[in-house]
Structures are given as structure tokens and as C-alpha cells.
Amino acid sequence: xxxxxxxxxxxxxxxxVIQVDAPDNPxxxxxxxxxxxxxxxxxxxxxxxxxxxxxxxxxxxFDATNSIGESGxxxxxxxxxxxxxxxxxxxxxxxxxxWYQEPFALCGHSMGGMTTAFYASSHPEKVKLLAPLSTVLxxxxxxxxxxxxxVKRWQKDGYFDSPSASKPGVIKRIGWGYVExxxxxxxxxxxxxxxxxxxxxxxxxxxxxxxxxxxMLFDAISHKNKKLFLIxxxxxxxxxxxxxDEKLNEVKNTLSTWLRDxxxx
Numbered sequence: 001x002x003x004x005x006x007x008x009x010x011x012x013x014x015x016x017v018i019q020v021d022a023p024d025n026p027x028x029x030x031x032x033x034x035x036x037x038x039x040x041x042x043x044x045x046x047x048x049x050x051x052x053x054x055x056x057x058x059x060x061x062f063d064a065t066n067s068i069g070e071s072g073x074x075x076x077x078x079x080x081x082x083x084x085x086x087x088x089x090x091x092x093x094x095x096x097x098x099w100y101q102e103p104f105a106l107c108g109h110s111m112g113g114m115t116t117a118f119y120a121s122s123h124p125e126k127v128k129l130l131a132p133l134s135t136v137l138x139x140x141x142x143x144x145x146x147x148x149x150x151v152k153r154w155q156k157d158g159y160f161d162s163p164s165a166s167k168p169g170v171i172k173r174i175g176w177g178y179v180e181x182x183x184x185x186x187x188x189x190x191x192x193x194x195x196x197x198x199x200x201x202x203x204x205x206x207x208x209x210x211x212x213x214x215x216m217l218f219d220a221i222s223h224k225n226k227k228l229f230l231i232x233x234x235x236x237x238x239x240x241x242x243x244x245d246e247k248l249n250e251v252k253n254t255l256s257t258w259l260r261d262x263x264x265x
Contacts, residue, residue, distance in 0.1 A: 001053065006260035010065060010089045012082075014072035016061040018090055021049060022099070026058035029101050030092070030129075033062070033087055035110030036078060037164060037172040039069030044238050047248045048107050048133075048255065056257045058099060061091045064112075068170055076159055076173045077130070080136075084115040102197075103128035108257075109180035110209060110236065111133050114187060121190035131199040131255065131261060132217075134209045134236055134262075140180070141213050165237070198226045199258045201222040201251055203234030225262075229254050 002022045010016040016202055019040050030052045036044045040061045049059045063069025064086045066078040069104075073082070080100055094100045103126050108116035113135025120127040136142050143151060153161045164170040202214045213231055218228040232239060234247045 002094065007070075007208060008089070008093055010086055012065075013200045014065045015070075016065060016072070016086055016089060017070040018093065019061045021053060021061075022159050023053050023056055023058075023148055026056060026099070028105065029060070029094075029099070030057045030105035030107055031087065031091060031116070033083065033106075033108035033112030033116050034064065034067070034069075034106075035112050035134075036083075036174070036178075037067055037075065037259070038109070038112070038166065039063050039067060040239075041069075042166050042246060044109060044251070046175075047252050048109070048131075051252050051255045051259070052105070052107070055256060057105065060090065060094055062086060063240060068164060068172060076175040077177065078174060079140075079178055080083075080185050081181050083111055084118060087112075087115050087119055102126050104180075105129040105131070107131040108109055108133065109188075111136050114185060117187050117194065118185060118190065121187075121221045122197065124193060126197050127196050129197050129199075130194060131201075131258075132187075133199075133201045133251075134203065135187065135200070135214070135217070136182075136209055137188060137217055139182040141216075142182060142208075143179070145208050145210065148252045153188075157172040164241075167245045187217055188220050194221050195223050196225075197262055198223060200226070200228040201231060201254055203231045203236060203238055203247070205234060206236045208236045229256060234260055 001226040004020045063071040064083045065073035067072045113132030117132040118131045158177045238247045
């Protein structure tokens with residue numbers, strides 16, 4: 001496998017770190033987007049990448065700005081818009097590379113799932129496969145999963161702090177601007193534009209983007225080639241009370257089986 005990591009400037013002049021992994025003879029291309037407060041090397045993001053690599057995809061990942069990876073920005077300024085713009089800027093950079101190809105696959109987790117799905121809804125001719133995993137759907141449903149008193153404090157203070165499970169010792173500060181920006185996005189309203197095979201995976205113990213919400217998206221997608229899988233005892237990042245590797249392996253096997261079963265790619 002060949003790995004390349006580059007730094008470019010996004011449309012706002014911020015450092016945007018992109019990693020490209022390629023198997024010996026890649027035939028296909030996928031872009032993978034992490035979730036809010038995530039980064040390229042998160043265990044579940046690496047797991048997604050491994051599956052695509054094993055299925056002969058060239059894998060492009062990026063550290064979104066305003067997160068805790070190597071890219072620029074401030075976590076307090078994080079928005080769905082900045083994640084979507086970074087995805088667009090990463091794809092625009094890839095278009096300049098000799099290995100770029102269309103149509104490509106998109107895979108994202110949580111907020112990364114939302115941005116990949118929105119990109120696919122706007123550019124269906126460019127996207128062959130879509131896997132928005134444990135994806136955020138819209139403002140109202142996202143806020144409904146949170147304690148009302150917590151939301152009031154968040155709005156009053158203008159931010160909230162939470163420890164990163166992926167980077168012990170790192171505190172993530174999420175600004176209220178994320179909430180206001182999220183009002184511009186509603187996956188349920190654009191789901192009918194997803195005219196490619198779609199895979200949804202969610203943990204049974206995911207309280208942030210629960211199964212009930214993922215089923216709403218599944219039902220709203222008009223394309224017949226769609227799948228929704230529930231991972232028992234897994235949370236939002238596919239952790240659980242048991243062995244983390246066991247949960248991730250179930251996710252990986254589900255994703256890999258889906259890729260092998262798709263006959264149109």
C-alpha cells in the first residue's frame with residue numbers, strides 16, 4: 001500500500017490535511033469524512049478505510065478544519081457548513097490528481113455522514129455509492145436527542161466542553177454556532193435525490209443518531225437499492241460494553257459485504 005499525506009489551503013485559507021491510501025492496483029475511489037471533533041486516525045474511521053482498501057478502492061481521508069486533527073481552525077467554530085466545504089475542497093484537490101475518477105464512493109460518520117449525503121444529493125451524477133453511517137439528519141431531530149436544560153446552558157454560555165474519547169486529555173469546545181448553522185440542513189428533504197445505492201449502519205445504543213431516526217432517512221430514500229443495519233450493543237462510535245474490536249468487526253463485515261454485493265460498481 002502507498003500512503004501520501006499533503007497539506008493544502010481550503011477556501012478560507014486554513015490548513016487542510018489530506019491523506020491518500022492506495023492498494024497495489026486500485027480500481028475505484030472513495031472519500032471518507034469523519035464526524036464532529038474527529039480526525040483521520042480515529043479507530044472507526046481507520047476501520048472504514050481498511051474495508052475500502054481491501055475492496056480495491058483508493059481511499060482519500062481528510063482532517064476537517066475546526067476539529068482536533070492536524071488541520072487549522074478552532075473547534076469552537078465548527079459547523080456543518082465548514083465540514084461540507086472541506087469535503088468539496090478535498091474533492092476539488094483530487095480532481096487535479098492523475099488518479100481521480102468519477103463516479104466515486106462517499107462514506108462519512110455522524111456529521112461527516114450528513115455532509116457526504118448532502119454532497120451526493122447535489123451531485124448525484126458524481127457519486128456511485130453512499131454510506132452515511134450514524135448520520136445526523138437535521139436540527140430538530142439532533143436537538144431532540146439532547147437534554148433541554150443542557151441545550152439552554154449551551155445557548156446561554158455560547159459553547160460547551162466535552163472530553164475527547166479518541167484523544168484522552170483533549171477537551172472539545174463546541175460553539176452554539178453549530179446549532180444555528182445546522183438549521184440550514186435537512187437530509188430528509190433531499191433524500192429523494194439520492195439515486196445511488198445507500199448503506200446505513202447505526203448502533204443500537206446510539207442516543208445521538210438513534211435507529212429510529214436512521215429508519216426515517218431509510219424510508220425517505222426513494223432508491224430501491226438501500227440497506228439499514230443495526231449493530232447490537234454498539235454506541236455512536238460503535239463502542240459497547242464488550243470488545244471494541246468485535247463491534248467494529250461487525251461494522252466492517254457489514255460494509256464489506258455490501259460493497260461486494262453491489263454489482264454496478
